[in-house]
Amino acid sequence: xxxxxxxxxIRLFVVSLLVLMLEVACRAxxxxxxxxIAPTKMAAGAWNLLASGSYTKPILLTLSNVAMAxxxxxxxxxxxxxxxxxxxxFRRAADxxxxxxxxxxxxxxxxxxxxLFGLNRWxxxxxxxxxxxxxxxxxxxxxxERVPQVLRRTAQAMRLSxxxxxxxxxxxxxxxxxxxxxxxxxxxxxxxxxxxxxxLSGAGLGFEIAFAYNSFDNATMYGLMILLLGFVGGxxxxxxxxxxxxxxxxxxR
Amino acid sequence: xxxxASAMSPKPTTEVQPHARIRGVTRVYPAGPGSQPVHAVGPxxxxxxxxxxxxxxxxxxxxxxxxxxxxSGLALPTEGTVEFEGQPVVGKVxxxxxxxxxxxxxxxxxxxxxxxxxxxxRGGMAEAEVDERVEHAxxxxxxxxxxxxxxxxxxxxxxxxxxxxxxxxTRPRLLLLDEPFGALDQQTRLLMGDELLKxxxxxxxxxxxxxxxxxxxxxxxxxxxxxSARPGVFLDLVSTGWPRERDSNIVxxxxxxxxxxRLWHTLRTESLKSMASGQGVARR
Numbered sequence: 116x117x118x119x120x121x122x123x124x125i126r127l128f129v130v131s132l133l134v135l136m137l138e139v140a141c142r143a144x145x146x147x148x149x150x151x152i153a154p155t156k157m158a159a160g161a162w163n164l165l166a167s168g169s170y171t172k173p174i175l176l177t178l179s180n181v182a183m184a185x186x187x188x189x190x191x192x193x194x195x196x197x198x199x200x201x202x203x204x205f206r207r208a209a210d211x212x213x214x215x216x217x218x219x220x221x222x223x224x225x226x227x228x229x230x231l232f233g234l235n236r237w238x239x240x241x242x243x244x245x246x247x248x249x250x251x252x253x254x255x256x257x258x259x260e261r262v263p264q265v266l267r268r269t270a271q272a273m274r275l276s277x278x279x280x281x282x283x284x285x286x287x288x289x290x291x292x293x294x295x296x297x298x299x300x301x302x303x304x305x306x307x308x309x310x311x312x313x314x315l316s317g318a319g320l321g322f323e324i325a326f327a328y329n330s331f332d333n334a335t336m337y338g339l340m341i342l343l344l345g346f347v348g349g350x351x352x353x354x355x356x357x358x359x360x361x362x363x364x365x366x367x368r
Numbered sequence: 369x370x371x372x373a374s375a376m377s378p379k380p381t382t383e384v385q386p387h388a389r390i391r392g393v394t395r396v397y398p399a400g401p402g403s404q405p406v407h408a409v410g411p412x413x414x415x416x417x418x419x420x421x422x423x424x425x426x427x428x429x430x431x432x433x434x435x436x437x438x439x440s441g442l443a444l445p446t447e448g449t450v451e452f453e454g455q456p457v458v459g460k461v462x463x464x465x466x467x468x469x470x471x472x473x474x475x476x477x478x479x480x481x482x483x484x485x486x487x488x489x490r491g492g493m494a495e496a497e498v499d500e501r502v503e504h505a506x507x508x509x510x511x512x513x514x515x516x517x518x519x520x521x522x523x524x525x526x527x528x529x530x531x532x533x534x535x536x537x538t539r540p541r542l543l544l545l546d547e548p549f550g551a552l553d554q555q556t557r558l559l560m561g562d563e564l565l566k567x568x569x570x571x572x573x574x575x576x577x578x579x580x581x582x583x584x585x586x587x588x589x590x591x592x593x594x595x596s597a598r599p600g601v602f603l604d605l606v607s608t609g610w611p612r613e614r615d616s617n618i619v620x621x622x623x624x625x626x627x628x629x630r631l632w633h634t635l636r637t638e639s640l641k642s643m644a645s646g647q648g649v650a651r652r
Contacts, residue, residue, distance in 0.1 A: 263471065268469060
């Protein structure tokens with residue numbers, strides 16, 4: 116029978132159980148409602164926020180910022196990965212920087228981006244971009260490096276041109292790595308943009324969550340959090356299922 | 369069948385127009401960082417006759433695969449010339465030459481059918497013709513029931529057959545096989561050898577097989593070239609004298625043992641030399 120796997124059912128059961136326990140704890144008054152509200156109230160809050168339309172603008176602003184940051188990081192990251200692959204000396208020089216890249220708190224560059232781009236959406240897009248771009252570049256590099264030598268020899272044996280080799284053999288061969296880079300870029304762009312809005316910005320979903328938190332408006336805060344988790348979780352599940360299909364066809368190779 | 373004992377001397381290689389010809393070929397890999405240049409093969413002379421089955425055996429690291437690379441045009445010789453059908457081969461695989469590698473070269477993202485059709489579609493062949501050739505090649509290689517499967521769903525032997533089918537559909541006149549059965553078990557190799565002989569008879573192609581296995585070379589070939597340790601040169605060319613209609617049952621023939629023994633006699637000293645110099649783990 117097709118559908119959810121046994122592991123999927125177990126996962127659903129565990130999550131449902133945790134939500135149910137939280138619901139019971141909140142309803143029974145074991146948890147202070149100033150700190151956490153019942154999951155059903157969170158869900159109701161999320162629905163009301165969506166239905167009222169009052170948060171449509173910040174939601175769309177955040178999603179469009181994430182989309183731009185992710186798109187830019189995928190395009191630039193792919194190009195950077197290809198350059199690193201083609202120029203091994205440059206790659207060797209860049210290796211220490213790449214290895215320690217995620218140790219740098221990229222949010223410190225926000226003031227610089229404001230100076231560069233002005234007080235608008237672009238500094239946040241830039242934060243999301245620099246957070247995501249290296250993941251795409253490294254996965255692209257890894258993908259190119261792991262194309263089996265025998266495929267390149269096969270391309271020669273079949274008299275493929277360099278362009279045909281790239282499009283018909285190299286890119287399909289490294290597709291799983293490229294897809295992982297794409298997935299990570301989207302996730303990192305989300306984290307970069309939301310965290311930037313949360314701490315540094317005056318607009319967007321992250322800012323609205325922080326504002327509701329500071330105003331002790333738990334229904335709005337948890338409602339927005341549920342919406343955000345829904346976006347990210349839904350997107351991630353979609354990407355995961357595509358990735359899984361890609362790998363299954365290749366038998367995990 | 370000719371008496372293989374009388375066929376032990378090398379067959380003269382002075383036919384008017386050999387299908388492929390190698391003259392004075394050497395291949396030296398240039399020095400890398402911290403390493404010396406590697407003189408892999410040569411000087412080598414070889415004539416491949418149209419429609420013959422020629423195998424090359426030799427110790428590990430003796431340059432067998434380098435020989436195939438140079439003959440196919442995948443690599444340029446450092447010195448010497450290579451010709452195929454009278455035309456020089458210069459750093460590009462000529463039309464009419466098909467190559468099957470030792471490693472699995474199937475495309476994991478394509479179905480068995482699309483793998484086999486890959487080369488034909490690239491050449492812009494009409495889909496009806498592609499269909500006919502692919503179906504014939506797949507059924508010939510025993511993969512007719514797996515057209516919609518993906519390589520990951522096939523065994524190692526089936527994937528190798530798929531690679532042979534993918535080469536076969538292009539109807540090569542010279543088929544170069546670089547240890548295609550190296551990763552398979554002995555029984556499967558014998559059966560694959562039968563398939564290869566069938567293929568050779570049906571297509572009439574000239575076949576050059578690189579192999580480690582002396583029994584495989586002795587069973588399949590019209591002639592076997594025995595290479596020395598690096599730099600590889602031909603020490604002996606053994607004509608087997610087998611009839612064209614043959615299969616793996618030939619291993620029970622008394623002459624098979626004598627041919628294999630002769631190959632081993634020549635090869636044993638070279639293999640010891642190769643082991644002593646660590647060539648088995650060096651770049652070929």
